[in-house]
Amino acid sequence: MSPTTSEQTAEPAASGAAPVERQSVSQRLASFTGWSEWAAPIGLLVLVIVFQILNSTFLSLGNIEAMLAAAAILILLSVGQTFVVATGGIDLSIASTMTLSAVMFGVGYGADWSIFLCCLLAVVTGSLFGLLQGVIIGRGKITDFIVTLGGLSVASGLALVISDGQPVTVISRFMLRLSTDGIGIIGWPVIVALVVALIFHGVLFHTRFGTHVLAAGGSEDAARATGISIARIKTAVYTVAGIMAGLAAILLVARVGAAEPAANTQFLLNSVAAVVLGGVSLVGGRATIWSPVCGALLLTALTNGLTLLGVSQYYQPIAVGGVVVLAALLARFQK
């Protein structure tokens, strides 16, 4: 009896070792072909090459400068959206929260606050609005889709009420320099956005909080069984999205030169689009930061390139929508 059992255990151990060996090779292959993550950078590269061939001004310094400046706001929103989507949620209110934060910036400015305090007010407004939504979603256990859809409506309504529908022109040397200066051809907005993205990359992959975000998105039950509070994680990610909306609002005010209650709907669609292009799993659990950032750059390059080619602005939403659905399809076939 005992020799047969030892033989039985020895045999699967030996045959078990072989697949492990093979797996490590196929694993490396698979992690490389984890290419939904690579869709955005590769797509960006292809797009840049195509547009450069079609129009040689595409890669001129001036145009690169313009594209980076235009991408900064979207990068910030995409980072915020990534944290939410990593838990399996979605923040439909992110662009409206930005609008509300921008309007609050204008309120501070109108009350003769210093620019620093106005910026702080914008970020605090965004984070409080995000926190409120997070608490309702996490503690109240209400579907994120509904809460943030309501949030979208409330934030844009509040922005109109508070501003009375009027823009506040912001004249400030600091804001002017923020939007026009930079290091070389790289403007401050995109430097700010990339530094923030880098910090939040660290948060996602090098802190306990980041691991718990991915765990909560990957399997709520498993996360809960190890004592992770799902409610707290959800509250936190919507707050992160709110903070990003607040930071984006500062860049928006600097760019426009005014705090205005505009709808900014294209930022909502594009932030979700950048996340999808970035290969972040919409059911949660898998995410990177750098890939959605590339997604944001890709979308900006797409809009910019189409404009350079003289394609009517009306076609741009169609192009963005098509690219996003295509990316989602590619991600689907990865499985």
Next chain:
Amino acid sequence: MTTPLTKQSTESGSRAVEPLLKVQDVSLSFGSVRALRNVDLQLMPGEITAIVGDNGAGKSTLVRCMSGIHRPSSGTIVFDGAPIDFRSPEDAREAGIETVHQNLALVEDLTVWQNLFLNRELVTKLGPVGILNRRKMKSEAERMVSTLAVNVPAVTSRVRRLSGGQRQAVSICRAAGFSSKLVIMDEPTAALGVQETARVEELIQRLRSEGHAILIISHNFAQVMRLSDQVWVMRAGRCVAGRRTAQTTGEEIVALITGAQAA
């Protein structure tokens, strides 16, 4: 004449050891359903204890009281000399009771080492911010996994790539890895094939030899007879009998479960 004498002496010897966990007169009702009725049983340190019973006999409910998911309506549970009052699974883990859940409680999209250290991550303090010490966690995980009887691929691979047996091994490894005093396993081999079951059983026996107390719920009588030192039988919310495994038979246990034999 000599044999019963030595037996008696070993018995009295084991009696001198305090039970690790004592369930005393525990009852729990969910509305009008009385899931547990005046349950009394105990677990000795360093032993594998099995709880058997038909579906709905209250095994899982009782175990959930020990692991902090439910709180008994009445009665006490004494663990390691002190009565317990767990408000959450986290409390139970802190007291040294680890549970391997039937659904395994692993996050498929995370790696083996991330799962092993989930919510127990090692961090290096950088001012107010804790930065994950990934290298240390990986090497620790490597060490934890290398002691397993089950072949587990690199700790950096995602759990999604693991087989059922490998996942179970990782779960058990996690439960046993953090100086736990009692490891509870709910149907540890229910989803596994024959060979994987054999290896997981080997792993459970190794845990016992390392001094862990283990409580298993199992429907597999052959397994209970193979692994356990003590069997408790539950029926309709009551603990109806307790036997030393060496002094009972599979037939007797089945009879006790169905109620064909009174305790």
